[in-house]
Amino acid sequence: MSDFMQTFDRLRDEKRFAEVIAAVPYARLMGVECGEDANGELLFSLPFYERNVGNTTLPALHGGLIGGFLENAALLHLMWNRESLEAPKIVDFSLDYLRSGKAQTLYAQCEITKQGKRVAHVLIEAWQEDRKKPVAVARAHFLLSTGS
Amino acid sequence: MSHADAANPEVLKAMGELFVSLPHCRTLGFEYLGTVGRKPTLRVQWREDLVGNPATGVVHGGVITSIVDTTSAVSVAANMQGYETIATLDLRIDYLKAATPGKAIYCTAECYRMASQIAFTRAVCYHDSPDDPIAHGVATFMRGSNPKPMLQVEEKP
Numbered sequence: 601m602s603d604f605m606q607t608f609d610r611l612r613d614e615k616r617f618a619e620v621i622a623a624v625p626y627a628r629l630m631g632v633e634c635g636e637d638a639n640g641e642l643l644f645s646l647p648f649y650e651r652n653v654g655n656t657t658l659p660a661l662h663g664g665l666i667g668g669f670l671e672n673a674a675l676l677h678l679m680w681n682r683e684s685l686e687a688p689k690i691v692d693f694s695l696d697y698l699r700s701g702k703a704q705t706l707y708a709q710c711e712i713t714k715q716g717k718r719v720a721h722v723l724i725e726a727w728q729e730d731r732k733k734p735v736a737v738a739r740a741h742f743l744l745s746t747g748s
Numbered sequence: 749m750s751h752a753d754a755a756n757p758e759v760l761k762a763m764g765e766l767f768v769s770l771p772h773c774r775t776l777g778f779e780y781l782g783t784v785g786r787k788p789t790l791r792v793q794w795r796e797d798l799v800g801n802p803a804t805g806v807v808h809g810g811v812i813t814s815i816v817d818t819t820s821a822v823s824v825a826a827n828m829q830g831y832e833t834i835a836t837l838d839l840r841i842d843y844l845k846a847a848t849p850g851k852a853i854y855c856t857a858e859c860y861r862m863a864s865q866i867a868f869t870r871a872v873c874y875h876d877s878p879d880d881p882i883a884h885g886v887a888t889f890m891r892g893s894n895p896k897p898m899l900q901v902e903e904k905p
């Protein structure tokens with residue numbers, strides 16, 4: 601196991617969310633935050649920062665940024681749930697943009713739909729003020745390192 | 749590289765410059781290298797703060813998503829007759845192999861169908877040659893997505 605995964609496991613066991621994010625450089629650059637919801641499920645949030653804008657006249661968050669936020673959420677969700685000995689490798693990622701991301705906090709939550717020996721399938725949903733009005737939905741496949 | 753082959757060279761030049769100057773693209777350090785035929789190319793240099801896996805130094809997949817989205821949008825601009833607003837409808841990325849830490853990533857995109865309401869694009873990301881890609885992306889864009897123009901075209905004096 602890499603030093604990074606050992607550090608990650610320790611931070612997770614101690615629920616040091618901010619340090620988990622800080623361990624992933626691009627997540628820190630985006631400004632991602634994470635915690636647990638009332639049911640103990642991981643909840644990711646991204647407060648609005650001007651540096652994440654992709655349309656300055658609306659304004660709206662950059663589509664690529666929304667993709668990166670969701671992809672990162674899926675990766676950390678898998679690692680948090682101890683599904684892989686090393687950081688999972690993303691195989692493919694598919695994203696549907698449903699509404700523009702406003703200058704507000706963006707939230708994301710994941711669901712592991714299928715957990716195989718080698719591959720995991722994850723659904724990711726992003727929303728702002730109303731969960732019933734998603735900004736984007738995505739799915740991803742990851743290659744796992746399970747040691748088997 | 750020139751914009752001569754674009755449907756409207758002036759629109760491509762302005763939109764190409766606009767798309768790489770958007771705040772998030774500046775944050776990532778995207779550079780617009782130009783357009784050959786109607787295929788634009790962007791570059792992003794490797795940086796420590798763009799890494800997704802600190803154990804390997806490999807760039808985060810989200811950076812690939814952003815450069816595919818942006819380059820694909822420029823390829824749509826290469827097919828625009830006049831200024832219009834577009835928004836990504838969906839995007840799929842296949843990660844063919846891990847990017848090499850320390851090396852710049854290039855992305856070249858093509859809009860292979862410009863329909864009346866939807867534009868269809870495909871893109872490849874690579875280090876040295878598009879024949880040895882690290883990622884492949886397909887996307888669709890909604891045309892005329894917002895009445896508010898993305899670019900304020902200045903009146904010529």
